[in-house]
Amino acid sequence: MKILILGGGGREHALAWAISQNPKCTTLLCAPGNAGIADVAECITLDIEDGAAVATYATAQKVDFVIIGPEAPLAVGVADAVRGAGITCFGPGAEAAHLESSKSFTKEICAACNAPTADSAFFTDLEKARAHVEATGAPIVIKADGLAAGKGVTVAMELPEALKALDDIFNAHGAAVLVEGFMEGEEASFFVLSDGKTALPMGSAQDHKRALDGDEGPNTGGMGAYSPAPIMTPAITQKAMNEIVQPTLDEMAKRGTPFQGVLFVGLMIKDGQPRLVEYNVRFGDPEIQAIAMRLGGQVLDLLLATVEGTLADTSVNWADDHALTIVMAAKGYPGDYAKGEVIGGLGERSPQVKVFHAGTAKSGDSVISNGGRVLAITARGETLADAHARAYARLKRIDWPGGFARSDIGWRAL
Ligand code: GLY
Numbered sequence: 001m002k003i004l005i006l007g008g009g010g011r012e013h014a015l016a017w018a019i020s021q022n023p024k025c026t027t028l029l030c031a032p033g034n035a036g037i038a039d040v041a042e043c044i045t046l047d048i049e050d051g052a053a054v055a056t057y058a059t060a061q062k063v064d065f066v067i068i069g070p071e072a073p074l075a076v077g078v079a080d081a082v083r084g085a086g087i088t089c090f091g092p093g094a095e096a097a098h099l100e101s102s103k104s105f106t107k108e109i110c111a112a113c114n115a116p117t118a119d120s121a122f123f124t125d126l127e128k129a130r131a132h133v134e135a136t137g138a139p140i141v142i143k144a145d146g147l148a149a150g151k152g153v154t155v156a157m158e159l160p161e162a163l164k165a166l167d168d169i170f171n172a173h174g175a176a177v178l179v180e181g182f183m184e185g186e187e188a189s190f191f192v193l194s195d196g197k198t199a200l201p202m203g204s205a206q207d208h209k210r211a212l213d214g215d216e217g218p219n220t221g222g223m224g225a226y227s228p229a230p231i232m233t234p235a236i237t238q239k240a241m242n243e244i245v246q247p248t249l250d251e252m253a254k255r256g257t258p259f260q261g262v263l264f265v266g267l268m269i270k271d272g273q274p275r276l277v278e279y280n281v282r283f284g285d286p287e288i289q290a291i292a293m294r295l296g297g298q299v300l301d302l303l304l305a306t307v308e309g310t311l312a313d314t315s316v317n318w319a320d321d322h323a324l325t326i327v328m329a330a331k332g333y334p335g336d337y338a339k340g341e342v343i344g345g346l347g348e349r350s351p352q353v354k355v356f357h358a359g360t361a362k363s364g365d366s367v368i369s370n371g372g373r374v375l376a377i378t379a380r381g382e383t384l385a386d387a388h389a390r391a392y393a394r395l396k397r398i399d400w401p402g403g404f405a406r407s408d409i410g411w412r413a414l
Pocket of ligand 1: 283286
């Protein structure tokens with residue numbers, strides 16, 4: 001089977017690494033890929049947000065299966081274009097991708113199916129939004145309505161921060177904002193495959209969104225993760241499936257836009273009750289690095305069962321283990337940062353540790369930094385403590401003075 005993965009971050013490296021181990025995969029292509037992905041796939045140049053270009057390329061190259069990693073191509077309908085060309089594709093079409101690309105749409109779905117989530121109000125007028133926020137007070141959550149590359153959400157503990165977030169969104173992301181009540185509790189990332197009829201939980205993880213130790217500093221795309229998330233007990237998992245995921249999938253099907261792909265269910269859990277924070281319509285980054293490390297080559301079988309509509313006959317075979325991933329980012333991230341710095345210490349190989357590349361490129365024989373989040377050092381172990389020790393030991397052997405990482409990934413569970 002000839003497979004094309006779209007994307008070039010740590011998520012796509014983890015997917016490529018896992019999929020390349022499955023004997024069904026005979027040729028693996030990745031657009032655009034990165035220096036790490038190049039070890040397991042042929043990296044190609046392609047505009048991954050141009051559905052017609054992707055479909056034309058995949059047809060010409062006789063690609064059997066296209067897997068879409070990031071949200072941006074999903075939001076603009078690349079999955080629709082690929083399927084329209086008769087090629088099997090993992091990822092929802094643009095209509096179902098609204099669950100990530102429009103936060104107000106998700107709230108509408110939650111209201112229609114009674115899924116527990118925070119109260120919210122939607123504004124397209126800055127003055128009305130300010131008046132609402134001033135009347136409600138902090139803590140309060142401000143979200144840009146559309147995709148904002150992980151930068152559109154502010155959990156404001158004080159009123160001035162909330163008002164600044166409103167100004168920033170109206171200046172930078174267009175005039176649509178969702179103002180939400182603040183939810184207390186513990187967050188978890190829950191991944192559910194859906195073939196449009198059957199939903200199959202694929203695993204859980206906990207992410208660390210803040211840049212600095214102690215959950216301080218600005219929000220990022222994620223500075224580390226571990227899987228499984230201890231808070232996702234069987235009872236909470238069942239409740240999340242019954243009260244949130246299945247009603248959402250049923251509502252999407254009822255509207256004639258069934259969801260096919262992976263639903264990334266961001267949950268807030270308090271006193272045994274999960275509530276929806278947000279949906280994403282793709283794998284979490286860096287959550288999938290930890291999950292893929294635990295699943296290996298069966299990731300491909302699970303993605304194929306999703307697109308073939310056979311999840312009812314499929315199960316996920318979990319080892320009783322743990323994985324933890326530490327993101328190494330360029331100093332300055334999520335603000336301004338340098339690119340093009342040489343990274344050493346990447347050569348070691350180990351079955352229990354994998355350094356996934358998130359933002360790297362090749363320069364001659366060297367690997368150089370090429371993004372904000374640059375590496376995801378991922379280890380598995382019988383216990384989370386084992387995985388933690390292995391990942392931090394490996395981090396110490398990365399030679400990149402321009403990088404930084406949090407030193408407390410996994411603190412809550414450890
Ligand atoms: N780690 C959070 C995300 O992928 O959106």
